[in-house]
Amino acid sequence: MKNELPQIQFESSFFQVEGIEIITLEGLMQRRESLNHFPEKPHQLEFYALAYYTAGRTKHLVDFVWHEVKANTLLYLSKGQVNAFNFKADIKGYLILFTEDYFIKQLNRLPNTEVVRLFNSHLFSPKLQIPDNSKVQNYIELLFAEFYDEKESYNKANTIDALFTVLFSKLEQLKKFQTFHIKESEKLSQFLQFKSLVEQHFTQSRNADFYADKMHMSYKHLNSICKEIIDSTAKQFIDAFIILESKRRLINSSVKSTELAFNMGFEEPTNFVKYFKKKTGLTPNMFKNTHK
Numbered sequence: 001m002k003n004e005l006p007q008i009q010f011e012s013s014f015f016q017v018e019g020i021e022i023i024t025l026e027g028l029m030q031r032r033e034s035l036n037h038f039p040e041k042p043h044q045l046e047f048y049a050l051a052y053y054t055a056g057r058t059k060h061l062v063d064f065v066w067h068e069v070k071a072n073t074l075l076y077l078s079k080g081q082v083n084a085f086n087f088k089a090d091i092k093g094y095l096i097l098f099t100e101d102y103f104i105k106q107l108n109r110l111p112n113t114e115v116v117r118l119f120n121s122h123l124f125s126p127k128l129q130i131p132d133n134s135k136v137q138n139y140i141e142l143l144f145a146e147f148y149d150e151k152e153s154y155n156k157a158n159t160i161d162a163l164f165t166v167l168f169s170k171l172e173q174l175k176k177f178q179t180f181h182i183k184e185s186e187k188l189s190q191f192l193q194f195k196s197l198v199e200q201h202f203t204q205s206r207n208a209d210f211y212a213d214k215m216h217m218s219y220k221h222l223n224s225i226c227k228e229i230i231d232s233t234a235k236q237f238i239d240a241f242i243i244l245e246s247k248r249r250l251i252n253s254s255v256k257s258t259e260l261a262f263n264m265g266f267e268e269p270t271n272f273v274k275y276f277k278k279k280t281g282l283t284p285n286m287f288k289n290t291h292k
C-alpha cells in the first residue's frame with residue numbers, strides 16, 4: 001500500500017441533495033468492516049464534517065490530539081484534517097458530511113465571516129460542548145429525518161439547505177458565546193491574512209519578518225496581532241503550522257523524513273530532524289513509527 005494515511009473522498013448514494021449526507025455514528029460503527037478504510041485508524045478527510053455525540057463516552061482524534069467526547073459533544077472536522085474514531089458499544093450520534101462546494105454555496109445564506117471560522121483550528125478548538133438545554137440535537141434529528149423521508153421528496157434540496165442554515169446559525173451563536181474573546185476586528189482580518197500567507201509560503205520561510213514584510217507592517221505589530229487573536233507569537237504560529245503539516249505528511253508511508261525535509265523547505269535533513277525533535281520531543285521517524 002502506497003499511502004498509510006487514507007485520503008477519504010466524499011461519496012454519497014443519495015442523489016436528491018448533492019454534496020451533503022447525514023449518517024448515524026452507530027451505523028458507521030456497524031459497517032466499518034465493509035468500508036475502504038478503517039474509521040478507527042487515522043485518515044484524512046477531503047471534505048467537511050460535523051460529528052455530534054448523543055450518548056456514551058469515548059475519545060476522538062483530530063490532528064493527532066485525542067479529545068474526550070460524551071453526550072452533547074460536537075466536533076468540527078475540516079477538510080484536510082487527520083481524524084480517527086474510537087468506537088464503544090454505547091456510542092450514539094450523527095455524522096454530517098458535506099463537500100467544500102456545498103459549504104461555499106451555503107455561505108451565501110450564512111454569516112460567512114463568522115461561520116467559516118468554526119472550522120479554523122488555529123482560532124478555535126474543534127470541540128464544542130453543547131448545553132443540555134440547547135435545541136441543536138432537535139435540529140440535527142430533524143435534518144436526519146428530512147434527509148431520509150422518501151414521502152417528502154418535493155423541494156427536498158431547499159428543505160435540507162434551510163435546515164443546514166438554521167443548524168449552523170445556532171452553532172455559530174453557541175461558539176461565539178463560548179469564545180467571546182474573539183472579536184470582529186481589523187486585527188482578526190489581519191491574522192487571517194497572515195495565516196493564508198503562511199499556508200502559501202511556509203516552504204520558503206519560517207521567519208516571522210518575512211510575513212510581516214509581505215503584510216507591510218513591522219514584526220512587532222504582527223506579533224501584537226497574533227497575541228491578541230490566538231495568544232501566541234507569530235513565530236509560534238508558524239512553527240505550529242509547520243509541525244502539524246509535517247505530521248500529516250509523515251504518516252504517509254511513501255514519504256521518507258529526508259525527502260520531507262526538502263519538501264518542507266529545509267536545506268539539510270539534519271536541520272529538519274533537530275527542528276522537529278525540539279518542537280515535539282520525537283524525531284520524525286519516531287513519530288512515524290508511533291502511527292503505524
